[in-house]
Amino acid sequence: MLATRRFAAAVLSALCVVTAASCSSGDSPGPAETSLSPxxxxxxxxxxxxxxxxxxLALTSSGLPDGASGIVSADGWGAHPPAFKGTFKVALKGIQADAEITSVGGEVYAKLPLVPGTNKIDPKAFGLPDPATLFSADQGLTTLLTKTQNPAVGKQVRQGADVLTTVSGTLPGAAVVDLFQIGDRSGTYQVSYGLTDAQELRTVTLTGPFFGAGTSSTYTLALDKYGQPVTITKP
Known part of the structure; x- marks a missing residue:
């Protein structure tokens, strides 16, 4: 009987080594094991x-100053080669409005409130970046990943069925302003990324002086549905 118990204990211990997550205690996931540096x-x-x-991509914001002009939120699809279609909520001196945006082939089209039809626009005239640029490999959102200074692995967080590892660091103001066309070029921004164990980017949280020195606002991007069929054409 004693030998049987020892054998059972040995088997249980081996199973816990192989399936460590199922044998761990507590509700909070532990740090992901990987040989990769941050x-x-x-x-x-x-x-x-x-x-x-x-x-x-879904974008949300918090801490925008009263009366500010800029992007409040967005929801849409990006594609490669760089293209975008979706809806932006934009504030103009505190007044908010929705705009349907399509960007493809280097041209940006918008359906704006109180303006009939869909019209070609220059996004810089509205203080906005070309949203397709966000999906450029050499100019877009992903360039922030490799420009992040002093990245460090933090805690893990659960997002739906996924457990994400946070990697945090700082970004120079120039990197943020060049991408989003807003912010303090001389400032420093705090950034935190949420990554799956397969190194798939799911969240980006940026905090800093988006509306000038002395301010602090936060933009959070959520990315999902990688590779789903999407067609983006000129309206």
């Missing part, structure tokens, strides 16, 4: 986003 994880995440035919 910088290598960010570089791998960049490669995955850049290689995806399409990705869904």
């Amino acid at each position: 910088a290598q994880r960010l570089a791998a995440a960049k490669t995955k986003v850049d290689a995806a035919p399409s990705v869904h």
Whole structure:
């Protein structure tokens, strides 16, 4: 009987080694085990986003100053080669409005409130970036991953069925302003990424002086639905 018990204990111990997650105690997931450094994880995440035919993006914000002009939120699809279609909520001196945006082939079209039809626009005239640029491998969102300074792995967080590892660091103001066309070029921004164990980028949280020195606002991007069929054409 004693031998049987010892054998059972040995088998149980072996199973716990193989399936450590199921034998661990507590509700909070532990740090992901990987041989990659934080910088290598960010570089791998960049490669995955850049290689995806399409990705869904949702943008939210908090801490926008009263009366500010800029992007409040957005929801849409990006594709490679760089293209975008979706809806932006934009504030103009505190007044908010929705705009349906399509960007493809280097041209941006918008359906704006109180303006009939869909019209070609210059996004810089509205203080906005060309949203398709976000999906450029050498100018877009993923360039922030490899420009992040002093990246460090933090805690893990659960997002739906996924457990994401956070990698945090800082970004120079120039990198943020060049991409989003807003912010303090001389400032420093705090950034945190949420990555799956397969190094798939799911979240980006940026905090800093988006509305000038002395301010602090946060933009959070969520990325999902990698590679789903999407067609983006001129309206």
